[in-house]
Amino acid sequence: MAAITMKNIVKKYGDGFPAVNDVSIDVADGEFMILVGPSGCGKSTLLRMVVGLEDITSGDMMIGDKRVNDLAPRDRNLAMVFQNYALYPHLTVYENIAFPLRLAGAKDDEIDQKVREASKTLELDEHLERKPGNLSGGQRQRVAMGRAIVRDADAFLFDEPLSNLDAKLRGQMRTEIARLQKRLGITTIYVTHDQTEAMTLGDRVAVLKRGVLQQLASPRELYENP
Ligand code: ADP
Numbered sequence: 238m239a240a241i242t243m244k245n246i247v248k249k250y251g252d253g254f255p256a257v258n259d260v261s262i263d264v265a266d267g268e269f270m271i272l273v274g275p276s277g278c279g280k281s282t283l284l285r286m287v288v289g290l291e292d293i294t295s296g297d298m299m300i301g302d303k304r305v306n307d308l309a310p311r312d313r314n315l316a317m318v319f320q321n322y323a324l325y326p327h328l329t330v331y332e333n334i335a336f337p338l339r340l341a342g343a344k345d346d347e348i349d350q351k352v353r354e355a356s357k358t359l360e361l362d363e364h365l366e367r368k369p370g371n372l373s374g375g376q377r378q379r380v381a382m383g384r385a386i387v388r389d390a391d392a393f394l395f396d397e398p399l400s401n402l403d404a405k406l407r408g409q410m411r412t413e414i415a416r417l418q419k420r421l422g423i424t425t426i427y428v429t430h431d432q433t434e435a436m437t438l439g440d441r442v443a444v445l446k447r448g449v450l451q452q453l454a455s456p457r458e459l460y461e462n463p
C-alpha cells in the first residue's frame with residue numbers, strides 16, 4: 238500500500254484547453270478517494286495518468302515517495318479494476334486469481350497459499366472451481382480484486398465500475414466495494430459521474446469541473462457546504 242500524490246498535474250491534448258488543469262490531490266495510505274464530475278471533466282484522463290496509460294504534460298505524480306511520471310504501467314504496482322473486470326472466461330476463479338502469480342513465476346505452494354488467503358477474505362472460497370460466466374456481477378468484481386490482492390498492489394483504481402449495472406445491483410456492489418476496501422485497507426481511487434456513489438462510497442471526494450479541481454472534502458463537508 239502507498240499514498241498517491243498528484244502535484245500540479247496538467248494534461249493538454251494538442252493546443253486546446255487543458256483536459257486536466259493544475260490538479261493537486263493527496264490520497265493518503267489506505268484512503269478511499271472519489272473523483273467525480275460530469276462527462277468530459279477530465280477524471281478518466283487523471284486516472285490514466287496515475288496508472289501510466291497517459292503521458293503527463295507537467296506536474297509530479299508520486300506513489301509513496303517515488304516519482305513515477307516516467308514509469309511504465311507495469312512498473313507502478315497499481316491494480317486497475319476495469320468495467321468489464323477483464324477476467325479470463327475459460328479459466329476458473331482459482332486460476333484467474335492465480336494468473337499474475339503464474340506470470341511472475343511464483344511456486345505452486347506460494348500460489349496456493351495466496352489464492353486461498355485472498356479468496357477467503359473476498360468470500361470466494363466456495364467458488365474457486367467455477368468460471369466467470371457462472372458468477373454474479375459482484376462475485377466477478379471480487380475475482381478482479383483478488384487478482385490485485387495476490388500481487389500486493391499498492392492501490393486499486395476503479396473507472397466507473399458500476400455504470401453498466403441496474404440500480405439494485407449497483408447499490409449492492411457499492412456497499413460491497415466500500416466494505417472490502419475498508420477490510421483490505423488498500424489505497425483506492427474511484428472515478429464516477431454518479432453523485433450518489435460519490436457521496437456514499439469514499440473517505441473524501443475530489444470534484445472536477447472542466448479539468449479544474451473545484452472541491453476536495455469529505456462527503457459530510459460537501460453535504461453541509463455544497
Ligand atoms: P471524463 O472521464 O471526466 O469524462 P475525460 O478525461 O475522458 O473526461 O476527458 C477530458 C477531456 O479531454 C474531454 O474534453 C475529452 O474530450 C478530452 N480528451 C480525452 N481523451 C482525449 C484524447 N485522447 N485526445 C484528445 N482529447 C481527449
Ligand code: ADP
Pocket residue numbers: 281
Ligand atoms: P469513457 O466515457 O468510457 O471515458 P470516452 O468517450 O470519454 O469514453 O473516451 C473513449 C476513448 O476515446 C478514450 O480512450 C479517450 O482517450 C478517447 N477520447 C475521448 N475524447 C477524445 C477526443 N476528443 N479526441 C480523441 N480521443 C478522445
